[in-house]
Amino acid sequence: MSENGKVYLIGAGPGDPGLVTVRARELLESADVIVYDYLANNKLLEWTRPDAEKVYVGKSAGRHSIPQDEIEEILVERAQKGLQVVRLKGGDPFVFGRGGEEVRELEMDQIPYEIVPGVTAALASAAYAGIPLSHRDYSSSITFLTGHENPEKHELHIDFRNYAKGKGTLCVYMGIGQLPRIVAELKEGGMNGTTPVGIIEWATLNRQRSVFGTIDSILSDLEASGIGAPAMVIIGEVVGKRAKTEWFEGRPLFGKRIVVPRARQQAGELTRMLEENGAEVIELPFIEIVPAFDAKLVSEIFAGIAVYEWIIFTSANGVRQFFELFYKAYEDIRCLGPMRVAAVGAATAREIEKHRIKVDLIPKKANADALAEELIEQEGLEGIQVLVVTGNLNREGLVNTLETEGRAIVDTLPLYATRKAKLAEDPVATDIRKRGADLVLFTSSSTVRSYVEQSKYLQAEPGASKAAYASIGPQTSKTLKENGLDIAFEASESSLDHYVKDTISFFKQTTDPKQH
Numbered sequence: 001m002s003e004n005g006k007v008y009l010i011g012a013g014p015g016d017p018g019l020v021t022v023r024a025r026e027l028l029e030s031a032d033v034i035v036y037d038y039l040a041n042n043k044l045l046e047w048t049r050p051d052a053e054k055v056y057v058g059k060s061a062g063r064h065s066i067p068q069d070e071i072e073e074i075l076v077e078r079a080q081k082g083l084q085v086v087r088l089k090g091g092d093p094f095v096f097g098r099g100g101e102e103v104r105e106l107e108m109d110q111i112p113y114e115i116v117p118g119v120t121a122a123l124a125s126a127a128y129a130g131i132p133l134s135h136r137d138y139s140s141s142i143t144f145l146t147g148h149e150n151p152e153k154h155e156l157h158i159d160f161r162n163y164a165k166g167k168g169t170l171c172v173y174m175g176i177g178q179l180p181r182i183v184a185e186l187k188e189g190g191m192n193g194t195t196p197v198g199i200i201e202w203a204t205l206n207r208q209r210s211v212f213g214t215i216d217s218i219l220s221d222l223e224a225s226g227i228g229a230p231a232m233v234i235i236g237e238v239v240g241k242r243a244k245t246e247w248f249e250g251r252p253l254f255g256k257r258i259v260v261p262r263a264r265q266q267a268g269e270l271t272r273m274l275e276e277n278g279a280e281v282i283e284l285p286f287i288e289i290v291p292a293f294d295a296k297l298v299s300e301i302f303a304g305i306a307v308y309e310w311i312i313f314t315s316a317n318g319v320r321q322f323f324e325l326f327y328k329a330y331e332d333i334r335c336l337g338p339m340r341v342a343a344v345g346a347a348t349a350r351e352i353e354k355h356r357i358k359v360d361l362i363p364k365k366a367n368a369d370a371l372a373e374e375l376i377e378q379e380g381l382e383g384i385q386v387l388v389v390t391g392n393l394n395r396e397g398l399v400n401t402l403e404t405e406g407r408a409i410v411d412t413l414p415l416y417a418t419r420k421a422k423l424a425e426d427p428v429a430t431d432i433r434k435r436g437a438d439l440v441l442f443t444s445s446s447t448v449r450s451y452v453e454q455s456k457y458l459q460a461e462p463g464a465s466k467a468a469y470a471s472i473g474p475q476t477s478k479t480l481k482e483n484g485l486d487i488a489f490e491a492s493e494s495s496l497d498h499y500v501k502d503t504i505s506f507f508k509q510t511t512d513p514k515q516h
Contacts, residue, residue, distance in 0.1 A: 005079035007106055009099050011092040011118015012040040016204035019119045020044065027116065032083040035074055039090025039230060041205075050324065053078075068098060072105040079111045092120040096146050096173050120144075122171035125203035125232035129210050130243030133169050138237040141168030147175030147182065147233075164189025169236035176229045179222065183215055186235070191215055196239035201231040206280040208249060212239065251278030252504045259284050259432065259440040259467060261447035269347060270443065273500045282437060284428055284458075285421045286450035289317045292392060292417035293325070301387065301413055302329045306337030308387040308411075310375070314344045314368060314398070316351040318389040321415040323355055333357070339387075344371050372401040381406035392417040420450075423457035433457070436464030439488070439506070441499065443472050445479035452483045470506070472499050 008027050013019040028034065028047045036045070038058030045054060055074060057066040071087075078085045093099030093115060106113045122144055126133045133142050143166070145158055163170055164186045175182055176199075187193065193216035201209045213221035215235070248254070258279045260271055271281045302325075313319050326336075333355060341359050343349040345366030349359040361378070363370035375381065386408045388399060402408045423429040437460075442448050451458070460466050469485050471477040473494035480487050489506050491499040 005082045005085065006112045006114065007075050007079050007085045007087060007102075008114045008116060009087045009089065009093040009102060010116040011097070011120070012036070012044060012088050012090050013119040014091060014121050014124035014204045015039075015041050015202065016124075017041055017043050019124065019204060021116060021118070024116050024118070027084075027086055028088070030084065031086040033078045033085045034088055035071065035078075035085065036088040037090060040088045044088065068101060072102055075102065076105065076109045076111055079106075080109075089118070090121075092118040095120040095122075095144065121173060121203060121230075121232050122234070125200040126171075126234060128204050128208060128248045129198055129200045129234075130246065130248075131198055131234055132238050132241060133171070133234075135238050135241060138241060139167060139169045141166065142171065143168055144171050144173065145175075146173045147178040160185035161189030164191040167237070169234065169238050172233040172235065174229070175233040176222075176227075176231050179233065180219060182233075183219060186215060195235060196237060198234045198239040198242070199225075199227055199231050200234070201227045201229075203232060204248075206254065206275060206278055210249065212242075249278075251276075253507065254278030256280065256439065256507055257282060257435065257437040257465070258503070259437045261286055261440070261442060261451060270441065270496050270499070273496060274441075274503070277500065277504060279503075282428060282432060284423075284432070284451075285426065286423075286447065286454070287418045288421045289391075290417050290419065291321055291415065293321070293413075293415045297413065298325055298415075299329075301411065302326065305335065305387075306339075307385055308337070308339050309384045310342060310379075310381075310386045310408075311336075311339050312342045312344075312371065312375075312386060312388045312398075313348050313352060314388065314390045316348045317416050318391060319343075319348060319351040322389050322413070325415070342371060342375060344368055368398040369401070372398050372406070375402070376406040381408035383407065383409065385409045386411070388412045390414055420454075423454045426457075429454075429457050433459060433461050434464060436460040437467040438465060439470060439503065440467045441470050441472070441503065442476050442480065443499075445476055448476060448479040448483060448485070452485075468506075470499075470503065 008031070010024045010027060012024070025047055028044060029049070031048065031052055033053045033055065034045065034048055035055045035057055048054070057071050057074070075085055075087055087102060089097045089099065091097055099115065103113060103115070122133070134140065143163060145163065148157070160182050172182060193214060195215045196212065197214060197218040198210060198212045199218070199222060209225065209227050211221050211225040211227050253274060256279045258274055259282045260274070261284050271283055274281050313322070340361070341352060341357055342361040343352055343359050344363065346362060349362050352359050361371070361375060363374045381402060386402055388410060390412060392414055399410050399412060402410050440451070442451070468488035469480060470488050471480055471490045473491060477487055477490050489502055491502050
């Protein structure tokens with residue numbers, strides 16, 4: 001019997017993190033242990049606590065997935081220790097997800113559990129490909145089938161001939177490997193060779209691809225497309241009635257792989273804007289953020305935290321580390337006192353606002369010098385106590401300005417360190433080498449220098465596409481030229497909005513001969 005331990009079987013949905021339920025996110029944010037598989041988007045792990053244990057039980061290079069009985073043993077063992085355990089499964093736990101087997105084991109061991117449904121692949125694939133699974137004129141039934149019931153044995157047990165004459169829609173999970181046999185059995189059962197078929201790979205992600213054909217043509221259509229697993233096969237007249245407007249795959253950057261170096265706070269915002277326009281974004285981590293602080297200094301500052309009239313956060317990383325430590329010392333946010341809060345930029349401000357704290361000052365230009373100047377000009381800091389939360393990078397300029405020009409009394413609280421990421425075995429770098437990219441968007445001179453320093457780990461392998469290089473502004477362009485890198489284009493203005501618009505224009509010109 002567990003001592004307050006509990007297991008949550010959560011559907012991670014089809015891939016897009018935006019399709020995860022609110023309840024699922026709440027549990028991910030609070031769980032002690034996350035047990036996840038191949039089809040659960042790794043971005044969901046960014047919502048978890050830094051100290052949460054993460055156990056991967058899916059497939060990886062050189063080995064098969066962990067056997068089901070071992071997964072169940074992990075769930076039971078962690079729960080019996082009193083831990084809150086999330087079992088994160090692609091799609092929905094109870095639709096070909098072996099959730100029933102895991103529930104049975106939990107009940108046998110008297111482990112409390114909760115089931116959180118997820119958007120299953122059939123619904124998501126159809127929606128993102130514009131296919132109405134039901135239609136009052138063409139399909140009044142929907143059948144979910146699996147290409148093989150046991151993913152470990154890869155055997156087909158369903159006789160598809162039994163489903164050949166119905167007028168409903170067939171949704172086949174895990175059917176790519178067995179598609180020749182599935183098609184053959186449907187034809188043997190009497191299905192018309194002109195029946196429409198759609199196959200959607202990596203549905204809801206910006207790497208989604210689709211191919212459409214008929215029962216007679218789909219095998220050759222699939223081979224020509226290069227599409228593979230994971231993919232959903234949808235069969236029925238409704239496939240031919242799919243929407244004419246490709247609302248998902250028709251976005252301007254769809255199908256483009258764009259690398260965004262992550263050496264600046266703005267990378268997250270740039271990624272969001274590119275993904276909204278359909279790009280598959282690969283965030284390349286040139287730096288790693290690690291906690292690094294003096295515990296005695298933290299204790300001293302927290303003990304007198306209410307004396308500060310201003311607290312200045314220079315980065316989102318500092319915000320996250322500060323509040324992680326603060327909540328260990330205090331349970332109530334009101335213990336911060338009546339201080340006012342300044343942030344060096346919008347990204348940092350958003351991180352602060354997650355704690356329901358109003359940000360009193362964000363400089364018009366997102367840099368420390370501008371923050372110091374505006375703070376002094378608007379507030380007058382003489383004799384005022386100020387706390388600057390920062391990392392290990394040099395912030396002496398900010399502190400000196402506040403002290404010498406503002407005559408403030410300034411304390412600094414370094415909470416994290418930045419160090420160069422090791423790209424040799426980084427999975428993102430490996431993906432870039434194997435699959436290549438279409439474009440690298442440099443957001444600063446420092447990202448250019450980091451890229452050049454570690455370029456040997458980013459060279460595209462034979463057959464992989466080689467990326468073009470773009471610059472956000474004149475200084476970044478200058479650094480690109482100094483390092484011998486050709487510039488495909490420079491943003492018309494040094495802002496993210498213009499950078500994204502110019503990226504769309506660049507790809508339109510390279511694919512549309514009329515634009516040359």
